[in-house]
Amino acid sequence: MELYDVWFILIAVLWTGYFFLEGFDFGVGVLTKVLARDRKERRVLINTIGPVWDGNEVWLLTAGGATFAAFPEWYATLFSGFYLPLLLILVALIVRGVAFEYRHKRDEDRWQTNWEHAIFWTSLLPAFLWGVAFGNIVRGVAIDQEKEYVGGFFDLLNPYALLGGLVTLTLFTFHGAVFVALKTVGDIRVRARKLATGVGLVTAVLAVLWLGWTQLEKGDAVSLVAMLAAAGALVGAIAMNQRGREGWAFALSGVTIVAAVAMLFLTLFPNVMPSTLNEEWSLTVSNASSTPYTLKIMTWCAGIATPLVLLYQSWTYWVFRKRIGTQHLADVH
Amino acid sequence: MDIALAPETLARWQFGITTVYHFLFVPLTISLASLVAGLETAWVRTGKEKYLRATKFWGRLFLINIAMGVVTGIVQEFQFGMNWSDYSRFVGDIFGAPLAFEALIAFFFESTFIGLWIFGWDKLPKKIHAACMWMVAIGTVLSAYFILAANSWMQHPVGYRINEESGRAELTDFLAVLTQDTTVVVVFHTLTAAFLAGGAFMVGIAAVHLRRGRHLPEMRTSLRLGLVTLVVGGLLTAVSGDRLSKVMYEQQPMKMASAEALWDTEAPAPFSVFAYGDVDEGHNKVAIEIPGLLSFLAHSDLETEVPGINDVNEDLREQYGPGDYRPNIPVAYWGFRWMIGFGMVSFAIGVVGLYLTRNKLWLAPRLRTTEDEKPRLALTRERELGAVLTGWYWKLAVLTIGFPLLASSWGWIFTEMARQPWVVYGVLRTEDAVSPGVTQGEVLLSMSVFTLLYAILAVIEVKLLVKYVKAGPPELTEADLNPPTKIGGDDDDADADRPMAFSY
Numbered sequence: 001m002e003l004y005d006v007w008f009i010l011i012a013v014l015w016t017g018y019f020f021l022e023g024f025d026f027g028v029g030v031l032t033k034v035l036a037r038d039r040k041e042r043r044v045l046i047n048t049i050g051p052v053w054d055g056n057e058v059w060l061l062t063a064g065g066a067t068f069a070a071f072p073e074w075y076a077t078l079f080s081g082f083y084l085p086l087l088l089i090l091v092a093l094i095v096r097g098v099a100f101e102y103r104h105k106r107d108e109d110r111w112q113t114n115w116e117h118a119i120f121w122t123s124l125l126p127a128f129l130w131g132v133a134f135g136n137i138v139r140g141v142a143i144d145q146e147k148e149y150v151g152g153f154f155d156l157l158n159p160y161a162l163l164g165g166l167v168t169l170t171l172f173t174f175h176g177a178v179f180v181a182l183k184t185v186g187d188i189r190v191r192a193r194k195l196a197t198g199v200g201l202v203t204a205v206l207a208v209l210w211l212g213w214t215q216l217e218k219g220d221a222v223s224l225v226a227m228l229a230a231a232g233a234l235v236g237a238i239a240m241n242q243r244g245r246e247g248w249a250f251a252l253s254g255v256t257i258v259a260a261v262a263m264l265f266l267t268l269f270p271n272v273m274p275s276t277l278n279e280e281w282s283l284t285v286s287n288a289s290s291t292p293y294t295l296k297i298m299t300w301c302a303g304i305a306t307p308l309v310l311l312y313q314s315w316t317y318w319v320f321r322k323r324i325g326t327q328h329l330a331d332v333h
Numbered sequence: 334m335d336i337a338l339a340p341e342t343l344a345r346w347q348f349g350i351t352t353v354y355h356f357l358f359v360p361l362t363i364s365l366a367s368l369v370a371g372l373e374t375a376w377v378r379t380g381k382e383k384y385l386r387a388t389k390f391w392g393r394l395f396l397i398n399i400a401m402g403v404v405t406g407i408v409q410e411f412q413f414g415m416n417w418s419d420y421s422r423f424v425g426d427i428f429g430a431p432l433a434f435e436a437l438i439a440f441f442f443e444s445t446f447i448g449l450w451i452f453g454w455d456k457l458p459k460k461i462h463a464a465c466m467w468m469v470a471i472g473t474v475l476s477a478y479f480i481l482a483a484n485s486w487m488q489h490p491v492g493y494r495i496n497e498e499s500g501r502a503e504l505t506d507f508l509a510v511l512t513q514d515t516t517v518v519v520v521f522h523t524l525t526a527a528f529l530a531g532g533a534f535m536v537g538i539a540a541v542h543l544r545r546g547r548h549l550p551e552m553r554t555s556l557r558l559g560l561v562t563l564v565v566g567g568l569l570t571a572v573s574g575d576r577l578s579k580v581m582y583e584q585q586p587m588k589m590a591s592a593e594a595l596w597d598t599e600a601p602a603p604f605s606v607f608a609y610g611d612v613d614e615g616h617n618k619v620a621i622e623i624p625g626l627l628s629f630l631a632h633s634d635l636e637t638e639v640p641g642i643n644d645v646n647e648d649l650r651e652q653y654g655p656g657d658y659r660p661n662i663p664v665a666y667w668g669f670r671w672m673i674g675f676g677m678v679s680f681a682i683g684v685v686g687l688y689l690t691r692n693k694l695w696l697a698p699r700l701r702t703t704e705d706e707k708p709r710l711a712l713t714r715e716r717e718l719g720a721v722l723t724g725w726y727w728k729l730a731v732l733t734i735g736f737p738l739l740a741s742s743w744g745w746i747f748t749e750m751a752r753q754p755w756v757v758y759g760v761l762r763t764e765d766a767v768s769p770g771v772t773q774g775e776v777l778l779s780m781s782v783f784t785l786l787y788a789i790l791a792v793i794e795v796k797l798l799v800k801y802v803k804a805g806p807p808e809l810t811e812a813d814l815n816p817p818t819k820i821g822g823d824d825d826d827a828d829a830d831r832p833m834a835f836s837y
């Protein structure tokens with residue numbers, strides 16, 4: 001195995017970490033409109049992710065930075081090619097971060113309502129768009145001989161990618177609902193559990209369609225295993241949630257995300273971005289990667305830093321392990 | 334195509350706007366993290382409530398500020414790929430590594446511990462809570478280090494070779510990138526300037542309250558802490574700035590010649606106080622100069638030759654082929670002066686303030702907190718200095734908040750624009766770095782969106798800052814004074830439904 005193969009796996013791990021972690025905080029953001037009945041309940045939802053959403057988002061920045069360093073050609077083609085969707089995602093992430101931090105900083109009703117709208121839309125939009133982006137990466141886009149994307153914005157909105165967007169949106173919402181059930185007490189917890197079942201079933205239908213489509217077009221035996229694991233974990237998560245085993249349900253909805261992302265990357269390999277114009281022009285792990293020297297340095301860095309990151313981020317979740325409910329929020333704000 | 338609307342020009346404008354905006358928040362974030370951590374440590378060690386109130390007051394302003402710093406930083410990382418894809422392809426092997434290091438080592442650290450700090454008031458024992466803020470402070474410094482290492486490589490590329498076959502730059506010595514003199518000096522200069530900015534911020538806001546005689550214990554402590562930070566930071570910024578200009582005279586002679594509007598090579602070279610020139614003809618029409626000073630600044634003696642713009646341009650033509658290698662000289666000349674000017678003024682205000690607030694001598698009688706303090710200034714032994722003069726100082730102190738931020742904005746505009754036409758000095762031209770596939774319309778759209786969004790956020794941010802500055806330090810509650818003794822909070826059944834100390 002070459003170093004660039006290792007880095008392909010590491011990039012996949014970073015995206016998996018990102019979707020696992022920010023997946024549930026996107027989901028919680030979407031649920032602020034779907035699940036919460038009043039401002040206080042919305043605040044409970046927002047505070048379940050309060051201490052951790054920022055750390056979750058860094059997984060994206062790391063995935064971006066690591067792609068730049070390990071696969072500059074991939075980074076360049078992907079980010080310049082998907083210019084407008086990325087612009088939308090960036091704007092959403094900017095507004096979202098500010099919304100969390102600023103919503104409670106003034107007491108006026110209008111101020112808070114506006115930021116709450118913002119939290120909903122800026123959670124929903126990226127949750128959907130990441131699925132669209134990955135759909136296009138896996139399926140391949142129009143890349144020319146110079147490794148440039150030559151398609152337009154609307155080429156990215158094809159049925160396969162849009163279905164991918166719906167899958168990530170519903171899957172993250174399900175993941176978020178399970179997380180809310182795990183982190184809250186009282187009425188919200190009961191309703192979150194109930195809602196999770198419904199969203200989970202919709203997710204299951206969409207995910208089976210999309211992953212099945214992917215498997216038929218691109219899959220092999222290994223990706224089939226990953227797909228079945230994702231499907232099995234999703235069914236398990238729904239069942240565990242039904243029985244009120246929230247910890248297990250969350251672990252399994254996480255496994256669903258891990259297995260689904262693994263499947264996408266398995267169908268991609270050894271390409272990192274296939275060309276639909278000519279197979280010869282596809283970006284692959286070898287023709288898009290950095291030199292072995294850079295990859296070696298990066299490997300050392302990742303080898304030392306990643307376990308540490310996992311350690312202190314896990315510690316955060318342990319520090320904030322207590323469930324919260326409406327009674328834990330003071331009446332001000 | 335109209336050059337003013339060429340994708341390259343627009344992409345440069347976008348990068349400039351988003352970076353300068355991002356960098357309004359960075360210096361404050363870097364310095365306030367340490368200052369807040371210091372105040373909290375003082376509380377943990379002495380138990381004095383004024384330190385805790387000050388921690389909470391400055392902590393809140395810090396959080397409003399860092400929120401903007403974080404979200405605007407995301408744009409920077411993505412822009413390389415979005416707008417400068419040919420640059421990313423060419424240098425990704427080298428430039429990507431420090432960026433990835435920043436995310437893996439610094440940014441994870443910073444953002445995780447900031448979450449612990451914000452929500453941890455009733456979950457962490459006070460020592461661990463204070464330690465979290467120190468972790469954030471370390472994270473911000475590391476973050477600055479890796480980003481500046483990447484930028485310094487663009488200013489002065491080292492530890493690489495050009496692969497003839499692929500036409501790309503390849504990394505050969507990563508340690509050289511991290512430890513080259515440009516990186517070290519730039520990091521020092523940027524960090525000290527950050528403390529200049531943080532000190533001025535603290536001084537200015539403390540002045541707002543002190544002028545009205547409010548929150549004396551916290552604000553007097555803050556004023557002194559701010560003044561010391563401002564003066565020490567200012568002094569070190571000047572020292573590192575001098576060192577940096579000497580490095581640049583060696584590495585980028587064109588940049589420094591432009592900064593001085595020195596058209597022709599001279600020995601000894603004069604320092605320009607004011608110049609108005611003709612760029613096309615390549616000479617100054619009006620020039621007020623101090624003889625020999627530039628030689629001294631560049632090489633520490635009064636005689637040495639300093640190369641001028643016209644001669645360096647000739648040299649560069651010989652080396653890299655025909656073309657114009659001069660940057661925008663008025664921007665370089667005035668950017669350099671605004672940077673130094675605003676920095677110096679802030680420093681001077683700090684020195685005056687430090688003098689005026691010497692031990693037990695305060696600016697106005699009502700600012701006494703103990704009986705033994707003499708209610709006067711040192712200028713006269715028995716008489717108070719006039720209320721008018723003290724009033725002036727407070728107003729000046731408030732203005733100082735903006736000066737270091739202007740200084741660092743101009744510093745970046747100078748250092749980036751005076752490197753043109755190179756994006757990587759001597760290696761890659763800016764015109765060859767832009768994304769070929771991104772259209773004029775796309776860049777125009779994104780630039781408008783970012784600019785508009787940033788303008789709106791600026792208004793919101795400033796209004797919030799003003800609101801929380803006016804509110805002053807918060808009253809402390811029982812919970813604040815009795816932090817938990819166990820990680821995760823004390824397990825007291827009676828308190829199971831107690832409201833959280835902090836919630837969104």
